Amino acid sequence: MNFKTRLGLGILGFFTLIAVVGEWIAPYDPSAMGDDLLSPPSGAHWFGTTMTGQDIFSQVLVGTRGVMVVGLVCGVLATFLSILVGVTAGFLGGAADEALSMLSNVFLVIPALPLIIIVASMLPSADTVLIAAVISLTAWAWGARVLRAQTMSLRRRDFVEAARASGERTWRIIVFEVLPNLTAVIASGFVGTVIFAVMLQITLSFVGVVSLSTWNWGTILFWAQSNQALGQGAWWWFVPAGLCIALLGTALALINFGIDEYANPRLRKVRA
Amino acid sequence: MTFLLRRGLFYLITLWAAITANFLLPRLLPGDPVQAMITKLGGRLNSDAMASLYILFGLDEKKSLWEQYVDYWGTLLRGDLGLSFTFFPTPVADVLSQSLPWTLGLVGVTTVIAFLLGTLLGVYAGWKRGSWLDTLIPVTTFLSSIPYFWLGLIAISVFSVTFPLLPASGGYAAGLVPEFSWEFISSVLEHAVLPGITIVVSSVASWILGMRNMMVTVTAEDYVLVARAKGLSQKRIMFAYAARNAVLPSISGFALSLGFIVGGALLVEMVFSYPGLGYVLFQGIGAKDYPLMQGVFLVITLAVLVANLLADVGYLLLDPRTRREG
Amino acid sequence: MEEVAPAFETALEAKGLVKTYKRVRAVQDVSLVLRRGRVTALVGESGSGKSTVAKLLARLVEPTEGEILLDGRKVRRVREYRRKVQMVFQDPFASLNPVHTIRYHLTRPLKIHKRPETPEELMERVQLPADFLSRYPYELSGGQRQRVAIARALAAHPEVLLADEPVSMLDVSIRLGVLNLLLDLKERLKLAVLYITHDIASARYFADETFVMYGGQIVEGGDSESVTQQPAHPYTQLLIESAPDPERSVVALDAPVEEVAAVSAGCQFAARCPKVQSRCWTDAPPRSDVGAGHWAACWLYVEAAA
Numbered sequence: 085m086n087f088k089t090r091l092g093l094g095i096l097g098f099f100t101l102i103a104v105v106g107e108w109i110a111p112y113d114p115s116a117m118g119d120d121l122l123s124p125p126s127g128a129h130w131f132g133t134t135m136t137g138q139d140i141f142s143q144v145l146v147g148t149r150g151v152m153v154v155g156l157v158c159g160v161l162a163t164f165l166s167i168l169v170g171v172t173a174g175f176l177g178g179a180a181d182e183a184l185s186m187l188s189n190v191f192l193v194i195p196a197l198p199l200i201i202i203v204a205s206m207l208p209s210a211d212t213v214l215i216a217a218v219i220s221l222t223a224w225a226w227g228a229r230v231l232r233a234q235t236m237s238l239r240r241r242d243f244v245e246a247a248r249a250s251g252e253r254t255w256r257i258i259v260f261e262v263l264p265n266l267t268a269v270i271a272s273g274f275v276g277t278v279i280f281a282v283m284l285q286i287t288l289s290f291v292g293v294v295s296l297s298t299w300n301w302g303t304i305l306f307w308a309q310s311n312q313a314l315g316q317g318a319w320w321w322f323v324p325a326g327l328c329i330a331l332l333g334t335a336l337a338l339i340n341f342g343i344d345e346y347a348n349p350r351l352r353k354v355r356a
Numbered sequence: 357m358t359f360l361l362r363r364g365l366f367y368l369i370t371l372w373a374a375i376t377a378n379f380l381l382p383r384l385l386p387g388d389p390v391q392a393m394i395t396k397l398g399g400r401l402n403s404d405a406m407a408s409l410y411i412l413f414g415l416d417e418k419k420s421l422w423e424q425y426v427d428y429w430g431t432l433l434r435g436d437l438g439l440s441f442t443f444f445p446t447p448v449a450d451v452l453s454q455s456l457p458w459t460l461g462l463v464g465v466t467t468v469i470a471f472l473l474g475t476l477l478g479v480y481a482g483w484k485r486g487s488w489l490d491t492l493i494p495v496t497t498f499l500s501s502i503p504y505f506w507l508g509l510i511a512i513s514v515f516s517v518t519f520p521l522l523p524a525s526g527g528y529a530a531g532l533v534p535e536f537s538w539e540f541i542s543s544v545l546e547h548a549v550l551p552g553i554t555i556v557v558s559s560v561a562s563w564i565l566g567m568r569n570m571m572v573t574v575t576a577e578d579y580v581l582v583a584r585a586k587g588l589s590q591k592r593i594m595f596a597y598a599a600r601n602a603v604l605p606s607i608s609g610f611a612l613s614l615g616f617i618v619g620g621a622l623l624v625e626m627v628f629s630y631p632g633l634g635y636v637l638f639q640g641i642g643a644k645d646y647p648l649m650q651g652v653f654l655v656i657t658l659a660v661l662v663a664n665l666l667a668d669v670g671y672l673l674l675d676p677r678t679r680r681e682g
Numbered sequence: 683m684e685e686v687a688p689a690f691e692t693a694l695e696a697k698g699l700v701k702t703y704k705r706v707r708a709v710q711d712v713s714l715v716l717r718r719g720r721v722t723a724l725v726g727e728s729g730s731g732k733s734t735v736a737k738l739l740a741r742l743v744e745p746t747e748g749e750i751l752l753d754g755r756k757v758r759r760v761r762e763y764r765r766k767v768q769m770v771f772q773d774p775f776a777s778l779n780p781v782h783t784i785r786y787h788l789t790r791p792l793k794i795h796k797r798p799e800t801p802e803e804l805m806e807r808v809q810l811p812a813d814f815l816s817r818y819p820y821e822l823s824g825g826q827r828q829r830v831a832i833a834r835a836l837a838a839h840p841e842v843l844l845a846d847e848p849v850s851m852l853d854v855s856i857r858l859g860v861l862n863l864l865l866d867l868k869e870r871l872k873l874a875v876l877y878i879t880h881d882i883a884s885a886r887y888f889a890d891e892t893f894v895m896y897g898g899q900i901v902e903g904g905d906s907e908s909v910t911q912q913p914a915h916p917y918t919q920l921l922i923e924s925a926p927d928p929e930r931s932v933v934a935l936d937a938p939v940e941e942v943a944a945v946s947a948g949c950q951f952a953a954r955c956p957k958v959q960s961r962c963w964t965d966a967p968p969r970s971d972v973g974a975g976h977w978a979a980c981w982l983y984v985e986a987a988a
Contacts, residue, residue, distance in 0.1 A: 088494070190370045192612045195660055197619030198637060198653040199377070205641055205649070206385040226612075242776035249740050250791040250834060251764040264781040283503055287623060290505060293641055305506065309627075314513050314524075326506035333501025334494075341497075344569075 089342030095335035099328075102145060103152035112139035114146045114299050125320050132320035135311045143304050144324050150300035151282055151332070154216045158281030161220035163274045166227030171266070173228070174235025175258050185232060191225035200284065204293040211295055215288065219281045226280075227273035234269050238262050272343040279336045286329055301325040363668045367661045374657040378650050379428050383414040383421070391415055393441050393644070405439045412438045412647060437654070438647035442639050448651040451636060456655060458527055459632030462548055463621040464663075466555040471610055473556070474563025478606075479599045481564060482571020493565065500561030504620035508554045508627035515550060522550050525629035551628045555621050566609055570602035577601075604675055611667040614660050622656075690717035692754070693841045693874035694739065694767065699748035701734050708734045710898040712748075716842055716874040721865070723877045723889030723906060725921070731898040732878050733772075736846040739876065740769040753841075765795050768835035772847040774827035778819040784830050785815040791837035804833040808863060825856040829863065836867065842874045843867075850880065861888050882921050886910040894918045897950030904976030914978035917951045949981070957982060 112118070118137030125132045131140035173184035203218050238244060239262070247261045263270075288294045289302025292310075296303050304325040308314075313321035394401065394409060401409075409415070411427045419427070437448035481489045516524035523529070528543040574580060575598050583593045625634030633652050640648035694716040701709040709731045716722050726732040737743040739750065741763055749756060757763040771777035778787060788801040802812045808829040819827055828848060835843055845864065849857040865888065868875050877889050885892045886906050893903040894915065902915040913919045949955070952962040959981055970983035 186366065186369065189366065189612075190373050193367075193370050193615055193660060193664060194374050194377075195615035195618050195653070195656050197616075197622060198649070198656055199374075201637065201641060202381060202646070202649050202653060203385070205644060206381060206646070229612075242771045242773055243779040245737075245742055246769070246771055246777045246831070246834070247779070247790075248742060249764065249769045250838065251761050251794045252790065261779050261782075265779070267781075279501070286503060287505065287619075290503075291623070291626065291638065291641055305509075309509070314509060314517060317513075317517060319513055322506070322509050326502065326510070329506065330498060330502040334498045337497045337501060338494075341493075 085342065086345070088338045092335040092338030092342065095331055096339065099148060099332055099335070100152060102148040104149075106145035106148045110139075110142035110145040112142040114138060114143040122316065122318055122321075124318075131324045132318070134307060134321060135313075140304065140321060140324060143299055144301065144328060147299035147301050147304060147325070148328070150212055150298055151285065151302075151329075154212060154219070154285040154300075155278040155282045157213065157216040158220045158223055158285075159274050159278040161217065162223040162277045162281070163227060163270060165220065165224035166231055166273060166277075167263070167270065169224065170228035170231030171235045171258060171262065174232040175239055175254075175262060177236070177239070181232070184228075188225040188228040188232075191222060192229065196222040197284070197287065200288065201291060201293050204288055209295065212298060212300075215285060215294055216281070219284050223277050223280050223284075227270075227277060230269060230273060231266060234266055235262060238265055268343055268346060272340050275336050275340045275343065279333055279340075282329070282332060282336075301328055359672060360665075360668060363665065367665060371657065371661060374654065375429075375432065376425075378654060379414075379425060381650075382412075382646065383424075393646075401439070401445075405445070408436050409438050409647065412650070432654075437651040440640075440648045440651075441645040442643045442648055448647045451648060452633065452651050452655050455631055455633050455636045456659075458630060459621070459625065459634065459656075460659065462551060462625070462630065462632060463555070463618060466552045466621070467559065467614070467617055469552075470556045470559040471563055474560040475567045475603060475606060477560075478564040478567025479571055479594065479602070482568040482602070483575065483594050483598065485568075485572055485575075493568070496561035496564050499557060500559075500565075502558060503623070504554065504558045505623040505627045507558050508551065508624050511550050511554050512627070523547050524550070527631040547630075551624045551630050554624050554628075555617075558620065559617055562613070563606065563610075567602060567606050570605055571598055574598045574602040600674070604671065607667055607671045607674070611664045611671075614663055614667075618656060618660055690720050692716070693718045693752070694876075695751040695754075696735075696739060697749050697751070699735070699738055699750070700746045701731075701738060701743060702746045707898055709738065709745075712895075712898075712900055714893060714900065714903075716876055718841060718874045719868060719872045720891065721868060721875040721877050721889040723879060723885035723892040724895060724900075725879055725882045725885050725892060726895035727880055727921075730895040732895050733846055734898075735895070736769065736844050736876065736878050739842075740764075740767060740844050742769075761794075765838050766840050767842040767844065768838050768840040769844040769846065770828070770831050770835050770848050773851050774824050774831055775819075775851070777831050778827055780819055782818075783815065784817055784819070784822070787819075787830060787834050788815070788837055791834055795838040797837060797839055799837070799839075804837055807836060807867070808833040823856075824852050825860060828852060828860055832860075832863065832867070836871070840873070842876070844876045844878075846878045847880065848877070849884075857884075864888075882910060882918075894921070899950055899979070901951065901980070902976075902978040904973065908973050908976045912973065912976075914972040914976070914983065915951075915980050916955050916957050916982070918978075920954075920956075949979075 115138065118133060118139065120126075120129060120133045121137050122135050123129060123133045129139050129141060131144060133139060134143075169184050169188055173181040173188075200218055200222060204215060207214060207218075244257060244261055247257050252261070285294070286300065286302035286305070289296070289300055290305045290309065292306050294302070296306065302325075305322050308318070308321040308325075311321075313319075391413075394406065394415075408431055411424070411431045414424055435449055437452070440446050440448045440451050443451050477492070481492055512524045515522050523546060527547055528534070528540060529547075532540050532543055534540060580593060580597050583597045588597075622632075622634030622637060624630070625632045626638040629635055633656060637649060637652045639645070640652065692715055695714075697713050699709055699712045700707070712731075712735055714722065714724075714735075724732050724735060734743065738745050741750070741760055752763060752766055757766075778784075784805075785801050788804050791797075792799060792801070792804075801815055805812050805815060810826060810829050810833070814822065814826065814830075819830075822830065828851075832848075843864075848864065849860050852860060861884070864875060864877075867873060877885065879885055882892075882894075889906045891904070892906040892909040893900045894909065894917065895901070896917050902909060902913070902918050909918065910922065913922055947966070948964050949962040949967050952958050955962065962981055965981075967979045967981045968984065969977045969979050972978050972983055
């Protein structure tokens with residue numbers, strides 16, 4: 085494991101920890117209003133305060149959980165869907181493949197953001213898990229595409245034929261012979277999906293279509309934007325949450341490079 | 357030719373899927389926001405406008421779903437997308453036709469710039485693998501992990517608030533009338549700089565990375581080794597042999613990720629209050645203006661499909677194999 | 683040489699097999715019989731259709747025409763068929779799944795076909811130490827892997843073993859060991875073995891009966907001794923001349939597939955035959971007897987018989 089991958093795992097571990105303990109270590113109630121209005125970072129408020137005197141540091145800490153939960157739930161759901169569609173299409177071939185590939189390409193080409201915005205704003209209660217489910221429905225297609233291509237190259241390999249010749253059933257061949265050989269691809273698809281889901285969730289919160297009753301990094305930015313934090317020069321209101329998003333995204337991307345390099349030796353560093 | 361026909365058929369199916377999703381969503385999801393809105397607007401709606409909203413949002417429950425679907429298509433084909441609640445009583449189609457050119461201009465130009473710039477940098481980074489250029493990777497990774505809209509916020513705070521160099525919002529200076537004059541055009545360009553740079557900076561990274569990895573893969577291929585053995589110049593090998601082959605997957609990737617890029621660009625428009633579809637969508641969200649939101653979705657989908665078709669033509673021109681088949 | 687003794691009962695019989703891929707006829711009208719306790723060799727160069735025959739007989743591919751009889755009857759259920767007919771693949775580096783242990787590879791067929799044996803017994807049968815069971819394929823040499831592949835095929839307790847070039851990917855020094863293992867297993871388990879190879883010299887050593895394939899058809903057949911010592915078909919003669927030692931392959935003879943497929947009406951070999959006659963181009967040659975149980979599909983012998 086190289087330095088980049090370790091760095092990525094380290095950052096991810098840090099945020100996971102915050103997601104678990106954030107609520108307990110937060111110095112203030114993130115929604116409680118205080119007397120210091122719109123004050124810059126200080127000893128009492130590390131990340132400063134909002135227009136109504138809420139502690140931004142506490143908001144970031146508490147909001148981490150919502151972000152990580154959506155990332156994880158979407159990652160699991162969408163990866164499951166992409167395996168189901170991609171591997172089945174690649175393994176079966178023929179008309180089933182044509183239909184399933186068409187389905188994933190349609191989902192890829194249709195712009196997801198406006199569609200999700202419409203769905204999210206039509207839902208009567210857009211809570212975290214429901215949003216995660218909706219995001220998953222649009223996030224599986226890329227993984228399915230990659231898995232299909234990989235499965236097709238595995239399908240004609242001799243060990244698959246050999247398993248058939250020894251009498252294995254088709255579902256067992258897919259699950260126990262083909263899938264284990266796709267571990268790296270599936271893992272990198274999972275990480276990619278988590279990045280996508282986190283970005284989308286934060287975007288939806290920022291735009292204001294998701295319930296604002298629970299904190300996440302996107303809702304912080306929503307309040308910052310709707311209170312003209314920019315015009316008032318309150319950079320501390322939107323910088324911390326944005327940096328957290330970028331850090332988490334970078335960490336996941338670094339992990340993905342690690343997986344890619346592991347799976348594709350050509351991308352490994354040239355040995356001096 | 358068969359390649360383009362196949363693709364064209366696929367785009368038609370995609371368009372059909374998008375329209376059908378648009379038809380089904382308000383009918384499947386609980387709640388009746390449009391009904392509420394119509395009640396609120398009450399007498400200010402004429403009967404024609406009322407009828408089209410009923411058809412678009414499935415309030416006419418006496419008809420079967422199939423009849424509603426047929427009516428829906430009829431309404432769409434007449435170019436009737438209903439009335440916007442936000443810009444009441446302007447028809448959605450009119451709102452969209454005013455904002456579409458702004459989006460096409462901004463997103464179109466910046467996406468092409470980002471693609472060309474990113475591909476070029478990626479070719480170079482992949483060719484010079486192992487040099488200092490590799491340090492670009494973590495930097496670009498970080499940049500691509502920043503949400504478009506947040507980068508826009510930072511850009512505004514630095515270049516409009518702290519150092520007031522460029523305008524922070526709008527498509528042209530207030531008080532100007534859209535006309536073909538230098539004053540107006542320069543104002544448009546000035547207003548496009550910040551949103552444009554934001555889109556380019558946050559989307560260029562993925563092209564650099566994708567192209568670099570393809571280059572690394574391609575430079576290990578036999579035909580590149582042979583070209584080296586023949587003693588051809590580095591530049592020639594880099595572009596005529598390696599890059600030419602590496603760019604093809606990048607173009608198909610371009611087509612497929614366009615929907616994603618456009619989503620990001622819409623957010624940039626929201627942040628900069630740029631008078632394109634994204635800002636219209638943003639206003640629609642606030643007012644729960646479903647006719648407007650759905651109209652934006654349809655128009656964006658159509659635009660993405662057309663852009664995809666253009667990318668296919670580009671692919672066809674670059675790939676000798678598909679050319680011969682055609 | 684005697685006729686095939688009746689003691690060797692028929693295990694698998696293929697009648698008029700045809701396999702067409704899009705426009706290419708990979709296999710045209712192939713009939714052959716595999717008998718218990720006998721090795722039948724199918725010799726041909728790459729592209730001759732011999733591997734397709736193996737896949738047809740393993741029912742990995744469905745024939746376009748023709749039928750396969752197991753113990754004299756058609757078997758509808760594929761699993762029942764696979765209990766009796768097993769296959770060993772050419773490339774032992776590809777035919778074992780890199781993510782599974784050797785034990786997994788052997789346990790699965792035992793479970794599928796409800797056999798009482800243990801993986802350890804199977805390992806002993808192919809002369810491998812039992813402690814290899816916990817290893818992964820990449821930890822084994824090519825010869826060892828091929829033995830594992832053979833053990834896996836034996837797990838089902840089959841009557842028929844289809845061996846598709848089982849030694850061609852192995853080092854020359856260990857080929858004989860694997861072939862001898864197959865011979866020994868054939869004797870002990872009364873297996874009917876189909877040995878597919880491009881190396882006609884090894885067919886003489888290893889097989890009781892030999893068929894020669896060209897362009898998707900069997901052009902000559904008979905007991906191995908007479909086919910290899912008195913080859914009748916010009917193609918077989920060319921094969922033997924051009925491969926005097928088993929190490930040299932018959933690359934020189936390789937023809938592009940299109941050329942092979944181009945001849946539709948007459949003899950497939952006409953374009954490359956040194957003794958070609960005018961009717962070879964237009965009429966397919968019938969089978970003619972050239973010795974005891976030895977036949978060739980060539981016009982040269984129709985003259986002689988007439």
